[in-house]
Amino acid sequence: MMPHAGLSDVGMRREHNEDAMLVAEPMFAVADGVGGSARGEVASQLALDTLATHATRIVHAADCAAAIAAMEQAVLAANAAVHDAQSRDAALQGMATTLTAAVVRPGGEVIVGHVGDSRLYVLSAAGARQATQDHSVVGELLRSGRIDANTAAQHPQRNVITRALGPETDVSVDAFSLLVGPGDWLLACSDGLSEHVADAELVATIVEGGEPIDGSLARLVALANERGGTDNITAVAAQPVPSDVSGELRIEVLSAALDAGAAETVSSMVPAAPSAVEASGELPALQPMAPEEPTTPPWWRHEWIWWTAAGLVLATAIVLTWTQSYFLLERADGRVGINRGFPVWRLSTPYRSSSIAAAELSSADRESYVESKRLLGRAESEKLLDQLAEELDA
Ligand code: MN
Numbered sequence: 001m002m003p004h005a006g007l008s009d010v011g012m013r014r015e016h017n018e019d020a021m022l023v024a025e026p027m028f029a030v031a032d033g034v035g036g037s038a039r040g041e042v043a044s045q046l047a048l049d050t051l052a053t054h055a056t057r058i059v060h061a062a063d064c065a066a067a068i069a070a071m072e073q074a075v076l077a078a079n080a081a082v083h084d085a086q087s088r089d090a091a092l093q094g095m096a097t098t099l100t101a102a103v104v105r106p107g108g109e110v111i112v113g114h115v116g117d118s119r120l121y122v123l124s125a126a127g128a129r130q131a132t133q134d135h136s137v138v139g140e141l142l143r144s145g146r147i148d149a150n151t152a153a154q155h156p157q158r159n160v161i162t163r164a165l166g167p168e169t170d171v172s173v174d175a176f177s178l179l180v181g182p183g184d185w186l187l188a189c190s191d192g193l194s195e196h197v198a199d200a201e202l203v204a205t206i207v208e209g210g211e212p213i214d215g216s217l218a219r220l221v222a223l224a225n226e227r228g229g230t231d232n233i234t235a236v237a238a239q240p241v242p243s244d245v246s247g248e249l250r251i252e253v254l255s256a257a258l259d260a261g262a263a264e265t266v267s268s269m270v271p272a273a274p275s276a277v278e279a280s281g282e283l284p285a286l287q288p289m290a291p292e293e294p295t296t297p298p299w300w301r302h303e304w305i306w307w308t309a310a311g312l313v314l315a316t317a318i319v320l321t322w323t324q325s326y327f328l329l330e331r332a333d334g335r336v337g338i339n340r341g342f343p344v345w346r347l348s349t350p351y352r353s354s355s356i357a358a359a360e361l362s363s364a365d366r367e368s369y370v371e372s373k374r375l376l377g378r379a380e381s382e383k384l385l386d387q388l389a390e391e392l393d394a
Helices: 039-052 055-059 064-088 137-143 149-154 199-207 213-226 247-259 263-269 276-280 303-323 363-371 378-393
Strands: 004-009 019-024 027-034 099-105 109-115 119-124 127-130 174-179 185-189 233-238 326-330 336-341 348-352
Touching: 004 019, 004 213, 019 039, 019 233, 027 039, 027 055, 027 185, 027 233, 039 064, 039 099, 055 064, 055 099, 064 099, 064 109, 064 174, 099 119, 099 185, 119 199, 127 199, 137 149, 185 199, 199 213, 213 233, 303 336, 326 363, 326 378, 336 378, 348 378, 363 378
Parallel strands: none
Antiparallel strands: 004 233, 019 027, 027 099, 099 109, 109 174, 119 127, 119 185, 185 233, 326 336, 336 348
16 A cells, blocks of 8 residues: 545636545556547546556556556557547547556556656655656657747647647557656646646655645645636556665665666666665664666677677688688680689689590599589699599590
8 A cells, every 4th residue: 555645626717626636556647639519528437447448457467568568558559449439429529538547566666657748757855857758749848859848838839739648540559667766756747737836846846745646636736716717627656665675675676676777777866775784773784786877788798799800700711711612614615724712602613724625534533523523722622633633645
């Protein structure tokens, strides 16, 4: 049982609340429906209902990659549900919804699925980090560097989203994992909250507020309403790993993440462990180990180096063999000559010719020296050719 809460509010200007939320540990999600005449409500609820049926599959997936794939499937299923509903019922046409979902797996591993401009934040004492990208016109302009954050906040198209569930049979889903540290909070919210409340205020209220999480969410929603409440406001928060988790457990979590290749996430998101002295007030028998900084692997750990080396060795061997291999053959003019290289396809070049007609050789000589195309050294092949010439003269 992890601390968590969810709150959804119609806001000050709208008649309906078209947002929906899912607060079902270990799955947490928000959906912001659009479509007017209450169709947005249908879209957001339908998306979350569909998503919820996939929770078990994500939680019990064999590993992180399988869990991410299961999350992507869940969001695609939600899209199909919203899309199919409107092709069956004309009254629902034009509905769509955002979806931002998090599933917490053991060890603080969080699987995220995301489409649209709702957001997932990771809040810690170190600050707020937006884990999702806004699929909106303004979000894309920001990411491409064409506008700055100040312009974005005032942009007239800041509510226009570029990806949503419902309009198409298919949708591109952001699905990924992240790791949270002890005491970190996940916060999923609709744009009705992020529009009016600054990142620093989220941290101040939820991480540093010192009150139960439902009280913190009520405070944030009230703040958004005080500042206009121009849209529906929804916030869902959960704390996957308690803040008093021991240093040892934390290191286990870290090693698991490093093994899973999540080193980057770990270093950016796990704050320093409180020392054992601080935590217990007594001298510890053993100091918790400092987690190792993720480092780039040494050069010999790169697989491609070994493949390249093996390739070079093989190529060298082939070239050496080629330059030192000679064989006798019957040329097109019926004369016996020496070629250098391999007696296959065109992997040889003429080296020496002779006036010996192959037809004049005894069938035994012809068979064993010319037709066999046996590989010889250079001196050996020349000696053999001279010997055949002598035999013929005799
Ligand atoms: Mn909204």
